[in-house]
Amino acid sequence: MTATIDWYVALSAILFTIGALGVLLRRSAIIVFMCIELMLNSANLLFVAFARSLGDLHGQVLVFFVIVVAAAEVAVGLALIVTIFRTKRSINIDEINLLKG
């Protein structure tokens, strides 16, 4: 039995769902951020799988763009999380709740 494209679509859909649920349910900013990375990488998996099955190179190139953007987001995101940890000594997003109304 060989793995068809459907398997990869299903796998990346599962990864995406795990990531999205993690963003909505987890409370630590770092874990939420890791879940976002998981979502981005599920899209990457989908790009590569489609590129392979459609015989088109574009999809593989696009993955590099997404990786670069993810890296830029990590740089900014971790810096923000570190600054907020310095001020509040916590990165639990339930405790970061000054703004509401």
Place this chain on the structure above:
Amino acid sequence: MEFTPPEINLLIVAPVLIIMAAGSLGMVIDLFMPDGKKGWAVWLAAIGLLLALAQNIALWNGNYETFIPQNGVAMVVMDNFAIFLNATFLLTGLLVIPLSRSYLQRTGLEKPEYYMLLLFSISGMMLMGMANDLILVFLALEVLSIPLYIMCGMLWPRPESEESAMKYFLLGAFSSAIFVFGIALVYGATTTTAIPLIFDAVAANGLNAMIVTGLAFLMVGAGFKVAAVPFHMWTPDVYEGAPTPVTAFMSVGAKIAGFAALLRVLMLALPQASGEWVTAVAVLSTLTLIIGNVVAIRQGNIKRMLAYSSIAHAGYILIAVAAAADNPSAGVSSALFYMFAYLFTNLGAFGMVIALERNYGEGNLLDDFKGLAKRHPWLSLAMAYFMLSLTGIPPTGGFSAKFYVFGAAIEAELYWLVLIGVITSVISGYYYLRVVYLMYMFDGEGQLITGRALQFAVFVMAISTLVLGLFPEGLFNLTAEATLSATRLLAGG
């Protein structure tokens, strides 16, 4: 395999390059400047924006394309649609700079990075307008968002500013992950990410479940950026915590860029799926109008009130997008008109909020507006005028914009949507006019901190709003030409 390099003409993308070059140059100059000197950054940014605006206008009617790979479909198009949006973003930048200066000085934020990040963010917005490929739309979305995340948090170690940056960052990254997953699905269904080729693929093979799912993901991703209900939860918190000039910039620039992405995807890539997306857009629009306007009523903080007001205005633009399904020319051009008019009105209102804010977070309550009319008659008059324009009372730019949007929706037979739009406009009168009431009918201690730059910018915006209210035809013709050029490129493939 032989490698053919893509056709590239840098003159066509010069407006973006000028902005990026000015931003990068500023970062380098900053290294060699003594700490005391900071004034140069303002001028560098302003000159960069003006040069880019001039080059941008010179390209009008050119319908240029560049970055053409082997498949012959340009990744970057400089049609009138893109030029109009670029002009909108550049004007936003030019008006935000005079609004920022004195605020930055009194909050200790006056750093060259602020202006450079502003430029980088504008370059992303401009790329968004010019993108003819979904992956470029995604890159543009990130180039505009990442500097904004930093700008929201620039007032660290104040916890409100940090919290605003973190909330914006987490939800912004979440929405771009959804957006990129949508691109992957569309790519899988059509073997391409080029917008005209997606159109061709759908024309040839019809729609399938994967394209429609991908479209839904793309709409959710863009929905976060434009702050449409139910994807708006972040907006009030982020707008309240960010430094006020950044809020002003975000509420105009990022929103218009989000709509640029939405219009490119819906109108140019997947117009054949309009039967699928028109209902979704109409429902989003209804929810956005009702929740935005109703929740704004009970806000006591002017920044939160304007945040909900900006959510509500996204709802009015969504009416135009829904109308574009049946009536592309009127729908898209009225959306462009609305965004242009909204730029002056909303930045003007934020100008007053900035002037009223003594220190970060002080003077942001609605009650602080009490009695301003006695001490600052002219600026209070301008603020009252901006509030009338946001409500949509003639003769203001806001009225003309609503007039065109509702007109397009009536032509598209979306009567119930127009009805909701009119009713919510009446509701919005309550909270906008309350600001006027507080300024004129009460006594208070409120004092504005205004520099000449801020007064000049507010004056320019009030005049522009008035001109758009009295003579809207000129701008409307421009938006019609912009719409036409985008659809013409599509027809030409």
